[in-house]
């Protein structure tokens with residue numbers, strides 16, 4: 001689920017406590033509809049669970065992620081599959097792919113144009129891109145409250161995410177030769193694991209860049225303030241929820257005669 005950022009992931013914690021990320025993306029694989037023998041790239045594959053689901057039906061899948069710890073965990077989880085360490089903004093391949101798939105990864109990358117350029121360069125003409133990511137308005141309340149607690153504490157927020165609208169991402173895809181077939185946003189409030197600690201664990205796993213350089217004690221207090229403010233809205237019937245809004249796009253690469261490019265860069 002990471003495609004280009006610092007490797008600050010605890011991938012086994014991610015697998016143990018945040019499996020909702022890939023579980024929620026399982027029906028995106030149905031939308032991809034992988035066929036036996038197809039070459040598919042799973043961009044931002046994280047610990048490889050959806051890569052494995054794509055491979056179930058006989059597709060030949062490569063999982064790509066920029067996090068060494070995610071790739072190590074993916075290789076351990078699924079030793080029979082192919083995983084490569086690379087940056088989604090800057091990768092190449094000698095082979096072209098029938099499809100590129102991406103779940104919950106692209107909102108970590110602000111330079112979306114670099115990603116789309118790379119994807120276009122590795123997709124066959126007529127190849128499809130199927131993606132889901134956080135949409136404009138994703139985690140609106142979590143983000144607003146984190147940022148207001150930081151402002152009140154006199155700290156500058158360091159938001160790591162890019163949540164585009166349908167129009168913004170579709171325009172970018174069209175600029176790079178894609179035909180957008182479907183594009184939608186929808187709310188998917190997501191129940192977090194561990195009833196009492198769910199939001200705290202989510203913040204520690206996913207919002208770490210806000211807290212860089214802040215000592216543990218202060219961090220604990222800030223997260224406590226965030227929890228208290230969000231509790232009336234996001235703690236429902238004994239469980240924490242994240243106010244996710246998804247952007248889901250299916251697009252087809254319509255550029256003819258693209259040149260082959262060199263190999264996927266690996267570690």
Ligand code: BEZ
Nearest residue numbers: 104133134138161206244
């Ligand atoms: C998301 O899947 O939308 C998401 C996950 C972690 C942080 C921010 C967004």
